[in-house]
Amino acid sequence: MQHGALRFLGGVPVMSSKSKRKLTEFLFLLPTLIAFLMVIIIPFIFGIYYSFTDWQGTGAASKMVGFENYVAAFQDVGFLHSFLKTLLFTVLNIVTVNVVAFIISLLVTSEIRGRNIYRAGFFVPNLIGGIVLGLVWQFIFSNILPTIGQSLGLSTLSKSLLTNKDTVMFTMVTVNTWQYAGYIMLIYVAAIQGISKSVMEAAEVDGARYWTRIMKIQIPLMANAFTISLFLTLTNSFKMYDVNVALTNGGPVSMFMNKPVQGSELLALNIYQTAFKYNNMALGQAKAVIFFIVLTIFSIIQVSYNKSKEVEA
Numbered sequence: 001m002q003h004g005a006l007r008f009l010g011g012v013p014v015m016s017s018k019s020k021r022k023l024t025e026f027l028f029l030l031p032t033l034i035a036f037l038m039v040i041i042i043p044f045i046f047g048i049y050y051s052f053t054d055w056q057g058t059g060a061a062s063k064m065v066g067f068e069n070y071v072a073a074f075q076d077v078g079f080l081h082s083f084l085k086t087l088l089f090t091v092l093n094i095v096t097v098n099v100v101a102f103i104i105s106l107l108v109t110s111e112i113r114g115r116n117i118y119r120a121g122f123f124v125p126n127l128i129g130g131i132v133l134g135l136v137w138q139f140i141f142s143n144i145l146p147t148i149g150q151s152l153g154l155s156t157l158s159k160s161l162l163t164n165k166d167t168v169m170f171t172m173v174t175v176n177t178w179q180y181a182g183y184i185m186l187i188y189v190a191a192i193q194g195i196s197k198s199v200m201e202a203a204e205v206d207g208a209r210y211w212t213r214i215m216k217i218q219i220p221l222m223a224n225a226f227t228i229s230l231f232l233t234l235t236n237s238f239k240m241y242d243v244n245v246a247l248t249n250g251g252p253v254s255m256f257m258n259k260p261v262q263g264s265e266l267l268a269l270n271i272y273q274t275a276f277k278y279n280n281m282a283l284g285q286a287k288a289v290i291f292f293i294v295l296t297i298f299s300i301i302q303v304s305y306n307k308s309k310e311v312e313a
Helices: 017-050 068-075 077-108 115-127 130-152 168-193 197-205 210-221 223-238 242-247 267-277 281-312
Strands: 006-009 012-015 253-256 259-262
Touching: 017 281, 068 077, 068 281, 077 115, 077 168, 077 223, 077 253, 077 259, 077 267, 115 168, 130 168, 130 242, 168 223, 168 242, 197 210, 210 223, 223 281, 242 267, 267 281
Parallel strands: none
Antiparallel strands: 006 012, 253 259
């Protein structure tokens, strides 16, 4: 007798092989699902709840305040400035990281000697922690480059680029590109290696030049890789925190809407400062929820746009 996923042999229920496989898969996934629930989902729900309260980080919230924290967030000049700086940083970072990563991916997939060594060398910076990386580059920008600039009489380099509000954002982009381009390079390398050599050879025989083959054949065939890389770079740029802290800690001070603000403070650092430095947990949670919504919207738009291009390609 058979009933659903169970079979009965001598009155004893026996699971079918398909049901056993599904149960085994679920049991293997269960620890990860529990961890995801405890570390991500539940804290996220509590975070949304606390953003509507006057919670200060200890004990229970005393009362609900509605959207007061969200209104306060948008009235916070520092938060608005950080939001704009994060958008600028994200745009610059997406362009530089992906351009550099694509160029070096072409290099390491060419016939150049020692290309495997180059691949490893370009990827190594990604293994360095953001705090350590920021401190190393802070020393370079604050000590080594000014010394070189003074000895060569270069006024631009005679002072630390981190103390100049006009150049500090570009230094952050430079550091992040140096660290992250090697990781994105691997995605492009995998995509390039997945393109049939016969297609490129046929185009070459037909007289297509090198850059023509790249622009007209290689890049359209790599559309899926660009979707993934742009998504990763977008989210990485928006969530930038460790390098921001170690490299500039939000400085230098600049003026925005006639008020002093931290010149290079990105959204993640602003949220952290609000919650832990100024001990305003509820406002920090509200900013974090806004941050999540904005990042989700931008990510959906980016992925949807790139997916549409994949279909056209």
